[in-house]
Every structure is written in C-alpha cells, then in structure tokens.
Amino acid sequence: MEKLVQQQKAYFFTNKTKNYAFRIKQLNILKEMLLKYENDMYDALKADLNKSKHESLTTEIGILHTEINFTLKHLKKWMEHKKVETPFTHKGTKGYVRSEPYGVTLIIAPWNYPIQLAIAPVIGAIAAGNTVVLKPSELTPNCSKLIKEMIDATFDPAFLKVVEGDKHISQSLLQQRFDYIFFTGSTNVGKIVMEQASRHVTPFTLELGGKSPTIVSKYAHLPYAAKRIAWGKFTNAGQTCVAPDYIYVQKKVKKKFLLLLQKEITKLYKKDPLKNDDYVRIVNESHFHRLRTLIEPKKVIFGGQVHQGDLRIAPTIMDNVTWDDPVMKDEIFGPILPILTYDHIDDVIEKVRTEEKPLALYYFGTDKKEEEKVLSSLSFGGGCINDTLYHLANPHLPFGGVGQSGIGAYHGKASFDTFSHEKSVLKQTNVFDIPVRYPGSKLTESIAKKLFR
Template identity: 60%
Template sequence: MIQTLVERQKHYFNSGETKPYAFRKSQLLQLQKMLKTFEAPILKALKFDLNKSEFEAYSSEILFLQNEINEHLNHLKQWMAPTKVKNPLTHTGTKSYILKEPYGATLVIAPWNYPVHLAIAPVIGALAAGNTVILKPSELTPTVSWVLKRMVETYFPPEYFTVVEGEKETTQQLIDQNMDYIFFTGSTSVGRQIMSQASNYLTPVTLELGGKSPAIVDSDANLKLAAKRITWGKFTNAGQTCIAPDYVYVHEDVKQRFLTLLSSYIESFYGHFPLQNPDYTRIVNKQHFDRLTEYLHEGTLIHGGQIDEINTTIEPTVLDDITWDAAIMKDEIFGPILPIMTFEHMDEVMADMDRQHKPLALYYFGEDETEQRRVTEGLSFGGGCINDTLYHVAHPRLPFGGVGNSGMGAYHGKASFDTFTHAKSITKQTTAFDQSFRYPGSKFGLALMKKWLD
C-alpha cells in the first residue's frame, strides 16, 4: 500500500500539474479553508489528547499556520521567479539564472507536542514549492492524527497530499520508499536514525530537533519581565516545547529576587493549585510522566513539585542547587520542571555553554548591549531572543532551525519555500560568437587567464 502510494505521488508530480503558480496558490487557499473548516475538531482533539486550552491551542497552533499561509500567498510569485545572476567577464554573452525547482514526493514526519502546528507548517512550504506530500503524524496524539487524516482527505487527493497513520514501523516503511525529500521534527536520537536510513538513498533531509536551551538572567536584567517571560516560555504546553528554556543561569546578585518573581508569575498564570486547573496541559503519556517525576527528587524544591498520576500532570516546578552532574542536566527535560543554576561571571556561563551540545535556542536577559552581542555572537545555537523567550519562532520572516545536535536546515516563511526547493543553476550561452580562449591551442588563452588573476 505504501509503495503504491509513493509511486502514485511520484507519477502525479511527474505530470507537471503541481508546478504552475496558479495551482500552488489554489492549494494554499484550500489549506487555509481546510484549517478554518476543521477549527472546532482541531481544538477538541488537542483538548482530548493533551488537555490544551482553547487559548493555547489557537495561539500556538492555528494562528501560526494561518499567518504562515498568508506569508506564502503574499510572496509566492516572487519566490518562484527565476533569479537573474550577474556574469563575470569570462561569461560575456551569456545569460545566467537560477530556477526554483521542487524536489518531488516529500515526506513530513511530525511530533506530538504541537501535533497540528508542526505537522502542517512544513507542508505549507512543501506545497508552495510545488511538491507532493505524505504526512506522518505522531501516534502519541491519536485523536489529532485522526482529525488530520480526515480533514486532508476531505480537501486533497491522495496522489497530491495525504496522511498516513501508524507506529514507528510505518515511518520506517515510508523512508524506505526512496522519497525525494524528508522533513523530520522530533528528538535528536530519532533524528539520527532518520538520517541514517535516508542515507541509503542519499535522500536530503531537514532535521528539526531540540536540546537543552538555556536562559541567562544577568545582573542588570529587568527581573520582572525576565521572570514573566521565562515562566511563559517554560511552562507553555507544560514545558513540552522544543525551544522552551530548559534551564536558567541566573546571576548570584539577583537570584533570590528572581526566584520570588518566578513563583509569583507561576501562581498568576496557573493558580495556587495548577493540578486542578482545567486548562493546564497534561504530559503526553505515562512513560514521559514517569521519566519526568524522577527529576523531582534532585536539588532543592523552590516551587511546585506536586503530581497527579491519574491525569499525568506535573505542577510547574522550580529546582535550585542544580549542577551539571545532576541527571536532569543530561538530556532535554521536555516537561514543566525548571532547574536553576547560579553564576558570578559571564565567563563561567560561556565556558559551560561551549562544553555542551549546541542548543536549538538561547535566551539572554540583560540590558548591556556589549554583553548581548557577546552572548549572541560568541555562542553557537539555532536561534533565540534577547529579553524574551519563544517569540523568535513566531516571526514569519526569520528562519527557524537548529545547528549541530539540535538539527540541520531551517523553515518558516521563505525559508520553508527554499527548504523544499532545489536551486537549479542555468547558463544560456550565446551562439552569436565564441570565446576561443578556453579551447586547447588558444594563442592568447593562457596569457588572458593569468591577466584575470592579477
């Protein structure tokens, strides 16, 4: 079945129907209409699988997708146009340009933490670039997966865009079909497996992974805003966000005030009893819940720490006196637990960061522009914010992606279109005359080439 589906998609792509601008635009409008029509089922599915509130589901899933589609609709014709390239002297008489060519049949493998947003966002770029798409949603959010399948099959033919459900074995079967491009969002460990399997066919891949993204609160930071924005960035979706602040480095001079403010904002956002808050997101399953609860015994408990095993929820929790030797610092947390570490000099933080894998995001809080540049230019990470968290990912014109262990490739806005597009270089040579210097036996060829190098 999967082999037949991929063959049908490749046949449809080869027909050329997906390539014209008018077709691509019409499909983006269909995608927009699909999201609007299925808005209520999407919200209900997110509530059922993850207990996401309507506010959080709309702001972090649906709104982003509508903005992304609008960005593509507004600029697609410009992005598709061949890019003219200025010629050097050696190419006198030629016309050179870059064609924007779709790859073909593409595979998008989506995660469970933002199961609509992170499924459809890459699809927008893939369809805009003129490809066909097979979408594999996460099996850990089955209700959302079911809704995705139903809404896609309502609006699109399977030879163009379809959803394939299943366990990890299904994903492996899809990769084995020699796809033309693979886009994966998920953990670093699975990303390695995807890349290894794709290498059998030399299939190009984009890997959107994760890692331990730090937040640094310097001594001159606006502590109220730092605490407020870190609380929002960390505990949105119960910390199950690939770019959530994984831990905080806070300057020793402001640490106690920062911790007090952090607790205050947690209570402001989630109430005195978050486990009783009907809109507080749950942990996706028991396996992840059990993994996270093991971390609650480390360091000194500053805030939270309560759990609800039946509903797999964990209070927003802050742990102090954490070191790099703690188990919680070995892997990405991906849950509502925030370790606090202390520093005296920025040199310590920079040295620690250099020893770690490159994170997907980094957040610096401080007013000194020299220190801002020192951190953002001196450390390697996927992207980030100064005096905020998460907000860079919502900008439609900023490429989003990792580096090193946190991923490869980028998307959002034009970066999405570029990711799913092969840049094909073309030189159109004149026949009105012929440059003889390049041919063997040319009397002036060698002298001319040496002169160009002067």
C-alpha cells in the same frame, strides 16, 4: 507504501504542482480546511493534551494561518528566477537560478504541537511545488485521526496523503525512495532518519531539540524576565522544543528573580495547577514517569506536585542544581526548571560551550556589550533577547537548529527554500564565440593567463 510513492511521483510528473496558480489554489484550500475544522481541532487538542482553546489558538492554529497568509502574499516573488552577475570571462552568457521542487516529500511530525508541527512544513512543501506524504504522531491519536480525516476529505491523495501508525510505519516510510524528508522530533530518532536518508542520498531537514539555556543577568528587567520565562517554560507543560531548559541567573539578582518567577507562575496557572482545567498534561505515562524521576524533592523550591491519574506535573522549580544531577543530563521536555547560579558571564559561556549546541538560547539583560558577547560567543539555532519562544512565530525569521539540535530551517521563505532545489542555469549566446578557452595557440594561452590571474 511503495505504491503510494509511485502514485505521487506520477502526479508530480504531470507538472501540475509546479504551476503558480495551482500552488496558490492548494494553499487557499488548506486555509479553508483549517477554518472549517477549527472547532474539531480544539476538541482534538483538548482530548490529547488538555490544551485550552486559547493555547490551541495561539500556539497551533493561529500560527498556521499566519504562515499561510505570509506565503500567499510572497509566493510569486519567491518563485521568480534570480538573475546573477556575469564575469568578464563569460561575456555573452546569462546566468540565473530557478527554484524547483524536489518532488515527493515525506513529513514526519511530533506529538507536542501535533497540528501545528504537522501542517506548517506542509505549507512550505506545497508552496515549493511538491507532493506530500504526512505522518502524524501516534502519541496524540485524536489529532492524528483528525488530520487524516481533514486531509482525506480535502485533497487528492496523489498530491497530499496522510499515513497513520506507530514507529514501524515510520520505518516503512523511511525505506521508500522519497525526494525529500522533513522530520521533527528527538535527536535520537533524528539520527535514525538521517541514517535512512543516506541509503538513497535523500536530502533532509531535521528539526530536533536540546538543552536550551536561559541567562538572567544582573542587568535584566526582572519583572518582565520572570513573566516571559514562566510563560515560555510552562506553555504546553514545558513540552516545547525551544522551551527554556534551565536558567543561569546572576547571583546578585537571584533571590529577587526567583520570588518574581514563582509569583508569575501562580498568576498563569493558579495556586493549584493540578486543578486548573486549562493546564496541559504530559502526553503519556512513559514521559510522565521519566519526568517524575527527574524531580529531586530536596532541591524543589516551588511546585513538585504530581498526579498520575491525569498525567499532570505542576510547574516545578529546582534550585542548587549541578551539572551532575539527572535533570541536567538530557533535554527535560517537561514542566521542571533547574536553576544554576553564576558570578561572571564568562563562566556561563565557558560551560555552555562544552555542551551540545542548543536549539534556542535566551538572554535577559540591557547591557549591549554583554549581549553581544553572548551572541558572538555561543552557537545556537535561534533565540531571543529579553523574551522566550517568540522568535519562532515570526515568519521572517528562519527557524532551525545547528549540530545536535538540527539541520536546516523553515518558516516563511525559509520553508519555500527548504523544499526547493536551486537549479543553476547558464545560457550561452550564438552570436559569437570566445576562442580563449580553446587550446591551440600561444596567443590564446597568453590571453587566458591574463584573464584568470
């Protein structure tokens, strides 16, 4: 590990990665690599999670192409030095900010979107001029192996290297002195990463999760709300960090909404999802058993079927749920959707405020005042009005959490900024020198008082 970091540090110190042409070339090479191995990625995602080709394209591979194309288009402008204004006290100087790469970066990726969430931050790291050590998740072994094969065959390991392994390998990597750490995963593991980073005072980004609320008001367009929530919740079998974790639905529209929601789930995954060849499975037995224990049969109003043999859990809706139920204690991260009921939006706001700040929040409604009340009253990483998940695919929108749901953001320019240090520079003139800053006379003291007050 130490040798690898030193090798990348030596490569970084050649200054090759800081060159605009070099960065553009590497991004184009990355894009060509994705095209070359596209069918292999479909196969690996199918093998690890049973993802269909359509879901793999729209939630993994397609997003990466969008991200690369966006970066290629805007990188030159992002790299320009930013001039700043000069106050009267600094006459004769010029100030500017230049974005410089941190150096050798470590990216630790999760298993739920094993290709997209591994490569997306790499795009930002390359764009900013860094070298990268990438650690894919061992829980999706086919994707991990493919990512290593692709990158080993494409890039110089002194510039971009994949290290496979379990949590012990991650721990060994975290003991090295990287210049920046980017982690995507659970809050509990994120705390460990944060602790390890503090040993070397290494800057970091944590992309975590949490219980993301969805609010369906009486002002919602119910058919669209049901359709978009069904898609957002059960895509990837609910194994999405920004999936709707639970729904607060207004009492007056609850019955109609739940009927529409069940109808939309059936449209997406057929009457028997467990026999649907394109329905995603749970990543492993440990997560399967954890999710299975959260299902309370008496509260299930739709779904609830499980099949341990191929680790599948049907899209499940649980009604009459309370905050004391096990399903409400932690992030679900699976195809189980609890329903809570409310009368007044103030009650929802008051309760959500008592919980940790979520990674996402979704509000369905057409009342502008209520919409503004929700947005201004609740803190969350990002979200949508009248939709779910879609915000994370817009490269113009920074994506990240707040508090327990994460630190920092990425996507588009935010990725470039995340992997860059903004270095401030002041350039002084040699044509003249302003004496007021130097002590020595009552005149300069008098002038200084006027300038600084």
